[in-house]
Amino acid sequence: MNKTALITGASSGLGREFAWICAENGYDLVITARNTDALNALKNELEAKFGVRVFVFDCDLSQNTSADKICEFVRENSLKIDILINNAGFGDHCEFVKSDLKKQLEMVQVNIASLLNLTHYFANLMIEQNGGKILNIASAASLTAGPKMSVYYASKAFVRNFSVALGEELRAQNISVTAFCPGPVATNFGERAGVKNAKIFARSDDAGAVARRGFEAMMSGKTLVYDGRFMLLANLLTRIFPLKFCAKVTGFLNG
Numbered sequence: 001m002n003k004t005a006l007i008t009g010a011s012s013g014l015g016r017e018f019a020w021i022c023a024e025n026g027y028d029l030v031i032t033a034r035n036t037d038a039l040n041a042l043k044n045e046l047e048a049k050f051g052v053r054v055f056v057f058d059c060d061l062s063q064n065t066s067a068d069k070i071c072e073f074v075r076e077n078s079l080k081i082d083i084l085i086n087n088a089g090f091g092d093h094c095e096f097v098k099s100d101l102k103k104q105l106e107m108v109q110v111n112i113a114s115l116l117n118l119t120h121y122f123a124n125l126m127i128e129q130n131g132g133k134i135l136n137i138a139s140a141a142s143l144t145a146g147p148k149m150s151v152y153y154a155s156k157a158f159v160r161n162f163s164v165a166l167g168e169e170l171r172a173q174n175i176s177v178t179a180f181c182p183g184p185v186a187t188n189f190g191e192r193a194g195v196k197n198a199k200i201f202a203r204s205d206d207a208g209a210v211a212r213r214g215f216e217a218m219m220s221g222k223t224l225v226y227d228g229r230f231m232l233l234a235n236l237l238t239r240i241f242p243l244k245f246c247a248k249v250t251g252f253l254n255g
């Protein structure tokens with residue numbers, strides 16, 4: 001029987017690429033997002049090309065009941081999840097006080113709370129299964145504070161720090177947790193967040209290549225991986241300079 005990977009946000013961008021890579025590596029899949037047409041098209045492509053089973057579950061992770069529904073779906077289909085990829089997420093370019101608060105809270109629900117919910121449920125099952133792999137998609141944004149995208153940057157700092165801590169807690173149980181932090185990637189993210197034309201997105205990496213490096217990092221059990229052409233420099237600068245200074249520069253780059 002094939003192993004199974006559960007991927008959130010698989011309808012586009014990095015999540016779609018993760019689905020391809022997992023299927024190519026012989027994993028059956030549970031793919032989730034809101035865009036059912038895109039998920040069903042992906043299911044048909046992957047089943048035809050790789051002969052794996054693909055389960056589609058459409059859900060809106062900004063609703064606080066959705067993660068539980070995914071768990072229920074997995075239970076009902078008697079699936080055993082070997083890999084969990086918490087990839088769904090979005091940003092919003094705005095000044096916080098002028099922003100739509102509902103959207104900011106939905107971002108916290110998708111980027112943080114739903115990720116916690118799924119991780120808690122599946123990590124416990126992985127303990128019973130004596131192993132598993134969790135890949136949490138953080139971001140270069142986790143390195144600093146990001147004016148005009150303050151909630152997004154803070155949400156990714158949460159994902160990064162939480163994942164590293166959880167990785168330590170689960171190490172002895174044969175479960176790896178990888179916090180993957182890409183720089184700008186060419187996906188729908190920039191357009192949706194309203195930062196497509198920001199200086200920070202002037203050069204973005206190819207989604208397929210980034211996802212492949214993320215998958216490899218997870219498979220080799222790495223804890224924290226920064227990915228992208230300027231990440232070494234960004235990592236160094238954010239260690240040297242005070243957070244307030246880095247935030248000013250980031251605010252400029254966010255445009």
Ligand SMILES: NC(=O)c1ccc[n+]([C@@H]2O[C@H](COP(=O)([O-])OP(=O)(O)OC[C@H]3O[C@@H](n4cnc5c(N)ncnc54)[C@H](OP(=O)(O)O)[C@@H]3O)[C@@H](O)[C@H]2O)c1
Nearest residue numbers: 009011013014033034035061088089139184185187188189
């Ligand atoms: N692109 C970048 O520059 C970049 C850099 C660093 C980190 N990241 C992170 O990478 C991850 C993937 O983003 P991407 O770049 O691939 O962007 P993307 O193409 O916009 O994909 C985002 C995915 O998340 C899903 N999603 C968004 N809101 C959702 C909701 N309310 N409920 C369920 N699913 C939802 C979307 O599906 P539906 O719309 O169909 O629901 C989509 O499949 C995100 O966590 C993002 O923060 C991106």
